[in-house]
Amino acid sequence: MILTVDVGNTRIKAAVFEGGTVLEIFTFEKNELEKKIKKILEKFQKCSDLVVASVGNVEKQSFLTFEKDLKVHFLTHEDIFPFTNKYATPKTLGIDRMVLAAGATLKFPRQNRLVIDAGTCITYDFIDENDNYLGGAISPGLRLRYESLHNFTARLPLLTLESPEAYIGDSTKQAIHSGVVNGFVYEIDGFIDEYRANFSNFIIILTGGDADFLAKRLKNTIFANSNFLLESLNQTFQYKIDND
Ligand SMILES: Nc1ncnc2c1ncn2[C@@H]1O[C@H](COP(=O)(O)OP(=O)(O)O)[C@@H](O)[C@H]1O
Ligand SMILES: CC(C)(COP(=O)(O)O)[C@@H](O)C(=O)NCCC(=O)O
Numbered sequence: 001m002i003l004t005v006d007v008g009n010t011r012i013k014a015a016v017f018e019g020g021t022v023l024e025i026f027t028f029e030k031n032e033l034e035k036k037i038k039k040i041l042e043k044f045q046k047c048s049d050l051v052v053a054s055v056g057n058v059e060k061q062s063f064l065t066f067e068k069d070l071k072v073h074f075l076t077h078e079d080i081f082p083f084t085n086k087y088a089t090p091k092t093l094g095i096d097r098m099v100l101a102a103g104a105t106l107k108f109p110r111q112n113r114l115v116i117d118a119g120t121c122i123t124y125d126f127i128d129e130n131d132n133y134l135g136g137a138i139s140p141g142l143r144l145r146y147e148s149l150h151n152f153t154a155r156l157p158l159l160t161l162e163s164p165e166a167y168i169g170d171s172t173k174q175a176i177h178s179g180v181v182n183g184f185v186y187e188i189d190g191f192i193d194e195y196r197a198n199f200s201n202f203i204i205i206l207t208g209g210d211a212d213f214l215a216k217r218l219k220n221t222i223f224a225n226s227n228f229l230l231e232s233l234n235q236t237f238q239y240k241i242d243n244d
């Protein structure tokens with residue numbers, strides 16, 4: 001049994017796997033990390049490995065305290081991945097993006113793949129049919145857009161996510177909801193159209209905290225899999241064991 005942990009910039013997601021099957025998923029805040037992991041390990045005492053991919057600012061030590069119970073692994077750029085990394089700055093590529101790319105490569109062989117992760121940031125990652133990781137894009141996520149409109153202006157309120165009534169927002173609130181939500185949807189549909197125009201035979205994987213909200217609103221039909229990063233972490237770890 002393996003416990004995988006994804007430390008994002010907003011929240012921590014964790015999952016227990018038995019082989020390729022997910023047994024349970026957990027989502028929690030950074031300040032609850034040790035307490036939650038302890039509880040998970042009490043419930044799943046057969047966990048032999050804890051596998052962490054982190055782009056957030058949590059202390060390594062919070063995980064190392066569990067070394068008495070099981071083996072702790074932090075995935076890094078030094079690990080073995082199933083694609084050729086063509087990013088011009090491979091060492092600065094987020095480990096979450098590398099894990100998503102690994103999952104897409106292993107799960108969908110011999111095709112072009114675009115992974116869209118709508119989390120704190122929206123990340124786009126493209127792996128071609130010859131398993132070359134080419135890069136993608138990084139832009140502000142949904143909540144980040146609401147927060148930055150408020151934080152960098154004098155007059156804009158901080159709103160929480162709501163579906164806009166129309167694309168012509170007829171009040172400050174509706175204008176913000178339209179700008180944030182429609183802007184988010186148009187951006188993603190625009191990127192998908194661009195990739196579709198340039199590549200055939202490709203699959204799109206949509207994941208992240210806003211994936212379900214987004215999937216319903218896209219012009220392009222894509223199914224969301226909120227657990228894709230956790231599943232990919234499990235697969236990346238298996239791949240590392242098999243190929244090290
Ligand atoms: N309970 C929640 N707390 C924070 N963000 C949430 C919550 N539910 C949904 N979200 C949405 O999830 C997004 C963050 O996604 P997530 O995948 O958790 O980010 P990260 O992997 O960067 O930590 C935010 O843009 C927000 O709109
Ligand atoms: C782009 C990110 C901030 C996304 O983080 P997230 O939204 O998943 O919390 C993270 O992948 C990161 O810190 N990347 C480093 C820069 C790069 O990937 O090129």
Ligand SMILES: [K+]
Nearest residue numbers: 117119121123
């Ligand atoms: K992301």
